[in-house]
Amino acid sequence: MSHHHDHALKIADLTVSYARIPALHHISFEVRCGQCVALLGPNGAGKTTLLKTLAGLVNRESGTIHFHGREVKGATPDIAYLPQRGQIDWDFPTTVRGLVEMGRYLRLGWYRTYGADDDRAVNLAIEAMDLGALQGRQISALSGGQQQRAFLARALAQEAHVLLLDEPFTGLDKPNQDNLKATLRKLRAQGKLLLVSHHDLPSVAEIFDRVLLLNGELIAAGPTAENFTDENIRRTYETSVFSGV
Amino acid sequence: MISEMLQHDFMRRALLGGMVLGFTNGFLGSFIILRRMALMADALSHSMLPGLAIGLMVAGLNAGSLFIGGITAAFFVAIGSMLLSRGSRLKEDTSLAILYTFAFSVGAVLLQSIPPTQVELKHYLFGNILGMDNADLWITWGVALVVIPGLLLLQRPLVLTLFDPAVARSQGVAVGAMQIVIVVASVLTMISSAQSVGVILMLGLLVGPAATMYLITDRFPVMLWGGAVLGCLGTLCGLLLSYRFEGIPSGAAIVIILFSVFITAFVFGPRYGLVAKIRKSRHMHDESLKRWHRHPGE
Numbered sequence: 421m422s423h424h425h426d427h428a429l430k431i432a433d434l435t436v437s438y439a440r441i442p443a444l445h446h447i448s449f450e451v452r453c454g455q456c457v458a459l460l461g462p463n464g465a466g467k468t469t470l471l472k473t474l475a476g477l478v479n480r481e482s483g484t485i486h487f488h489g490r491e492v493k494g495a496t497p498d499i500a501y502l503p504q505r506g507q508i509d510w511d512f513p514t515t516v517r518g519l520v521e522m523g524r525y526l527r528l529g530w531y532r533t534y535g536a537d538d539d540r541a542v543n544l545a546i547e548a549m550d551l552g553a554l555q556g557r558q559i560s561a562l563s564g565g566q567q568q569r570a571f572l573a574r575a576l577a578q579e580a581h582v583l584l585l586d587e588p589f590t591g592l593d594k595p596n597q598d599n600l601k602a603t604l605r606k607l608r609a610q611g612k613l614l615l616v617s618h619h620d621l622p623s624v625a626e627i628f629d630r631v632l633l634l635n636g637e638l639i640a641a642g643p644t645a646e647n648f649t650d651e652n653i654r655r656t657y658e659t660s661v662f663s664g665v
Numbered sequence: 666m667i668s669e670m671l672q673h674d675f676m677r678r679a680l681l682g683g684m685v686l687g688f689t690n691g692f693l694g695s696f697i698i699l700r701r702m703a704l705m706a707d708a709l710s711h712s713m714l715p716g717l718a719i720g721l722m723v724a725g726l727n728a729g730s731l732f733i734g735g736i737t738a739a740f741f742v743a744i745g746s747m748l749l750s751r752g753s754r755l756k757e758d759t760s761l762a763i764l765y766t767f768a769f770s771v772g773a774v775l776l777q778s779i780p781p782t783q784v785e786l787k788h789y790l791f792g793n794i795l796g797m798d799n800a801d802l803w804i805t806w807g808v809a810l811v812v813i814p815g816l817l818l819l820q821r822p823l824v825l826t827l828f829d830p831a832v833a834r835s836q837g838v839a840v841g842a843m844q845i846v847i848v849v850a851s852v853l854t855m856i857s858s859a860q861s862v863g864v865i866l867m868l869g870l871l872v873g874p875a876a877t878m879y880l881i882t883d884r885f886p887v888m889l890w891g892g893a894v895l896g897c898l899g900t901l902c903g904l905l906l907s908y909r910f911e912g913i914p915s916g917a918a919i920v921i922i923l924f925s926v927f928i929t930a931f932v933f934g935p936r937y938g939l940v941a942k943i944r945k946s947r948h949m950h951d952e953s954l955k956r957w958h959r960h961p962g963e
Contacts, residue, residue: 475835495837503831512699512828513885522828525821526836558883578836 427453427488427581429474429613434483436466436473442636443469447483449632449641451615453581456608458624458644459617461634462657467617468504470634471584474615475501487582497526499582500575505567505591510560516570517555520545523577545576548610549603565596569603583607585616589623601627624648670908675795679861679915682797682805683900686858687870687919689809691896693854694875695889696816696847699827704758707868708765709848710855712742714772714864721779728800732856739852742768792863792916794904801860808857812850813893819846824885862916869920873927874899880930880937899923 434447444466451457459467472478474485476495485492487499500523514522523545524538546555549569554562559570568588575583589597604614604627615632618624624631624644631648633639633656640652670676697706713735720734742764749760797805816823825833826843834840851871858867875892882888903919932939 472835476837477831477835495835497836499835501832501835503829507831508829509699513879513883513888514828515883518884522825525825528821530821531818 427613428486429582429615430484430486431474432484432486434470434473434485435481436469436478437481438469442481444473444634445637447634447638449638451613451630451632453613454608454611455630456604456614456628457616457630457632458628459615459632459634460619460621460624460656461639465635465656467634468586471501471586471615471617474499474582475584477501495526497578498580499584500578500580501584502568502571502575502586502588504586505564510567512559515556515558516551516562516573517542517546519559519570520551520555520573520577523574526578541579542577545573548576548606549573563596564592565599568592568596568600572603572607581611582613582615585614587617587619589618589620621653666905666909670905675797676904676908678797678799678802679794679904680901682802683794683861683904683915683919684897685809686805686861687874687896687898687900688893689805689812689854689896690858690867690870691874691899692813692889692893693816693850694871694873694892694896695878695885696823696827697851697871698875698879700844700847702847702851703868703872705761705848706851706855706871708761709739709743709852710864710867712765712768713739713855713859715768715775716741716772717859717864718772718775718779722775728798728804728860731859732804735856735859736852738768738772739855743848743852790863790865791914792859792861792866794861794915794919795907797860801857805857805861808853812854815846816850819843823847862919866916866920869923870896870900873920873923877923877927877930880927880934883936895923895926899926 428450429452430450432448434444435442436444447470459470461467469478473480474492476492476499487496492499520542521534521538524534524541528534528538546552549572551566551569551573554566554570559567562570572583588600592600604616608614608629616628618628625648628644630642631644632641633647633652635656639656640647640649670680697703716734716736716738717731718734719738720730720732723734724730742761746757746761746764749755749764750757753760822833822838823843823846825836825838826840830840833843854871855864855867858870862870874895875888877895878888878891882891899922900919903922904915906922907913907915907918930938933941935941
């Protein structure tokens with residue numbers, strides 16, 4: 421899982437509409453591997469839409485996405501999307517290990533045999549997310565924080581460089597939140613690019629080194645210290661979504 | 666008893682056909698349950714009725730006419746409900762309910778107009794596995810040889826779709842196509858089951874074994890193959906039962922056997938069974954009491 425910190429994700433002039441009503445309007449920004457980026461904005465600002473567009477789940481009206489110099493058109497193993505907790509069937513008959521193994525399917529295709537390399541990648545991912553003792557458990561028998569780590573391990577087994585996380589802190593208690601913060605730091609240190617939608621403003625500076633302030637259009641993007649300012653926060657949260665300005 | 670059974674030609678055919686049928690249904694059942702399609706499968710099984718009736722009227726009572734009639738009707742309803750829900754704000758369950766009840770009504774009306782000498786059609790409602798002829802046998806084996814290898818070949822994209830359609834799509838899986846694969850496999854399997862367990866009871870054979878395994882295991886492959894083996898053995902036991910007690914129709918016997926296995930798993934399942942749950946909650950209660958005594962006030 422070697423990483424070059426110069427892998428860049430470039431989004432240029434991205435517009436996405438639902439039934440002709442624009443949800444994201446002419447968004448352009450660039451982020452790099454080794455960054456932990458908060459996606460901030462009020463409800464309906466397009467945070468989930470942006471993540472889903474990057475994951476190839478939503479069709480774009482215009483704009484391009486490039487990762488490491490290559491245009492991203494549909495699904496790619498380089499980018500992993502972690503859905504909100506509520507979307508998952510927790511009673512699905514799979515253990516933690518089975519879930520992590522699913523991360524290999526994309527690289528394996530339909531019928532190439534699951535081999536030693538795959539097993540190694542799965543073991544590494546399980547170790548990295550500290551799930552060794554839990555790998556035989558059914559996924560509903562995990563705590564909320566452990567469930568997050570199991571899905572992160574699946575993304576690691578997929579050997580994704582970009583991890584898209586939709587509100588991962590929602591519904592976690594304090595110890596699990598702290599644990600997830602530590603996990604995100606670890607993944608960033610490994611050179612992953614983390615794009616995380618987030619709604620708890622007080623914790624932003626502590627967790628994220630970069631922010632994207634979104635309100636239908638991009639209000640500000642860049643290092644947290646310079647961009648997470650009162651002025652930008654006010655502009656993001658106080659104007660009605662998509663004022664057209 | 667078995668060696669005595671095997672002396673009858675019709676019984677040999679029933680065993681050969683029934684066990685394969687049970688295997689196919691039990692195998693497919695895992696996909697149906699995890700995709701939450703049990704009721705859709707039920708709707709499709711009922712929607713075959715007008716096709717069976719028309720096949721009977723046009724080409725007489727033979728496996729081919731009923732196969733083609735049933736399959737056509739089920740596909741009309743399946744595709745029609747998809748079009749109806751895509752072309753309006755109706756959700757798919759609603760459009761399916763509208764169409765399959767209509768299809769079943771048409772079937773009921775058509776059945777009225779068929780001369781009573783051809784009462785064998787009632788076997789297609791309740792099943793008559795002992796009446797399987799060679800053509801039925803061929804259909805059963807043919808369907809098994811299409812459905813099982815097909816689902817195995819597509820197992821990875823299917824599992825991703827079943828587990829989380831959104832993520833599957835983000836991984837490049839054609840989720841819509843996978844759903845269609847499951848529907849097609851269901852229709853084929855149901856048609857091959859119509860003769861032996863009947864339109865009304867086939868859902869028990871389809872869903873019962875996989876539901877039982879779902880209560881026992883946390884591993885998808887175990888659920889898949891376990892359901893298949895259970896479906897096969899359940900059919901065998903059902904046949905033995907109906908052979909031993911002549912009054913019991915074979916289809917009903919099979920479903921009753923499968924249900925008793927299901928209830929056993931529901932009550933005594935090692936991890937998710939009723940007894941295990943009660944024991945576990947009592948155990949947890951004891952644990953917290955102990956902890957309280959060790960560190961009161963925590």
